[in-house]
Amino acid sequence: MQSKAEQVNDGQATRPIEAASFDVERIRKDFPILSRTVNGKPLVYLDNAATTQKPSVVTASICHLHESTNANIHRGVHRLSIETTQAYEKARLRVARFIGAASETEIIFVRGATEAINLVAQSFGRPNLIEGDEIIVSNLEHHANIVPWQILCEQTGARLRVVPVDDDGNFLLDEYQHLLTQKTKIVAILQGSNALGTVVPVHAVTRMAHEYGAKVLIDGAQAVQHHEVDVRSIDCDFYVFSGHKMYAPSGIGILYAKEELLDAMPPYQGGGEMIKSVTFEQTIYNDLPHKFEAGTPNIEGAIGLGAAIEYLENVGLSNIAAYEDKLLDYATTRLAEIPEVRLIGTAKEKVSVVSFVVEGIHPHDIGTVLDQEGVAIRTGHHCAQPIMQRFGVPATARASMSFYNTHDEIDRLIDAIHTAIGVFA
């Protein structure tokens, strides 16, 4: 993350030399899909905020499970069940260390960020909020961090308040301060914006909310894959993210919550695994984290997520952050060189996401022309319609970069945009 955006524009950007410690060509070999072609051209995959590609080690971890140890977990005395349970719990421990949780009992495996937020809304929010209470979100949020709170508001009579952004897409801390009152019970804010790339100062957000006794949920779906995250340093009460956006399979995600909160919360779903004993008169819930994991979980997903984290740690989160910053800088500069392009989202601090519109060309048409050139980007509202409305556009084109992308690929993106402008001029 770093400052950038408006400067630019005297001739072509100079391309930085890659740091010796970071060999992108070697990294690309870890992702077999990157060598495929689309429409006869080498694939340029720039839709990483939607989902990331998977390194071979993640695929291999799932193959190994299926071919060597497969069994259900936590319920067998036989060897396979023991081995699979160990692998599953090892993945949980890895997640806990990865985000700096105090204990692995604070790590709940869920389907993704969406399910984690719904879990918190229903298991924490519903019993604790009453009419007149307030929930604060920001204008930047993904629908996944809006709709579950609207449902909760309908159920409890609580009210949703929205922190605005400025014309660059910066989260406005002052405005946020004005919204905080004794009525604020939950603050649910993303750390990285999928639509604009804006990074929100979540440490300050959390500290300020705590002064009013509110609990804080941070949506890290667009943060954990880009830079180091330490939930205890943020001091948030809940932190959520999805595996598939951080090089792991889809269908797995994480809810982190402080232990005392999880202890006090009722289960989200009932079933096997989440109980200690069941009679028709009384059921005793299992200890954390199992209380929140009813039924046979996504074992493949959890193990794949563990492998993805190990991979990310080997590459090094600080290397990733530094390299992706350079890509973001380069993409921002090169896009700004095109007179027809308008960048949407030029916040001071960003993850490697560039959203833009091209004068006279609908984003959907850009997407199709780029696809023809082998360049995959996302076009549309990015499940964040309120921020599209804020900027007065129905949709944008968005290129979101990973550490496996190259400067050459950014050049291909720029060339393809010129092709699109040529078609529609």
Next chain:
Amino acid sequence: MSELTDLYQELILDHNRSPRNRGRLENPDGLAQGYNPLCGDQISVSVKLDGDRIESIKFEGSGCAISTASASLMTQSLKGKTLEEAGELFNRFHKLLTEEGNAEELGQGMGKLKVFSGVCQYPARVKCATLAWHTVKAALNNKEGNITTE
């Protein structure tokens, strides 16, 4: 492999740049809004009837090149058609977009609408090309309404 120019034929680009029959009719006999949540395309179609014949038809809204050109060309091809003929034309248009096959054959008698035959190579764009048609259908059926392509 399909070429970009199969999709974005000159006629489509032309109707995107300068759409025909743009606007809204006063006191329409049928009016509907169409919305494509996938790309945010929004369109409104108004129709005036003379008996069961479409006397005039206009559209307004914002959308991608395919949906704008499709709306524009649709208004041209529907003017003067009976409701039955319009329904029949929509069915054939839909076939042209979704069925693999001989575009020449499928497009026979469809006049300028044939230019959309390239869309069938781009399944993600079929909804763009049919949005205006779904909307006019809604306008003629309930004479008042909202539709979405989802």
